[in-house]
Amino acid sequence: MKPSAAAEEARARVLSQMPTVINRYNDGEESMSDLAASLGVGHIWLRAALVERGVRIRGRSEAAVIRWRRKQERERKP
Structure with missing residues (x-):
């Protein structure tokens, strides 16, 4: 099945920002x-x-x- 135009746009945007995306993942900021x-x-x-x-x-x-x-970091913040 072919991805929608919106999905293709989102993928192109992610690919253009890949160094930032890789840093966000490697820094553990967010789950996959x-x-x-x-x-x-x-x-x-x-x-x-x-x-x-x-x-x-x-x-x-x-x-x-x-x-x-x-979770621990969030709980420590006042």
Whole structure:
């Protein structure tokens, strides 16, 4: 099935911003799903695009640790 015009536009926008997207993912700012949603693309497509560029994808355990750290940081803020 061919992606819609809107999906193609979103993908083109993400590809043009790939260094920033890679930094956001590597910095642990967001999960793959959250990052994809914020960019308007599917998480499966985003994962493939990152892998294609040599980005190491976090496993479930590493992702859980990052979520836990973010939760702890939010709880510490007054």
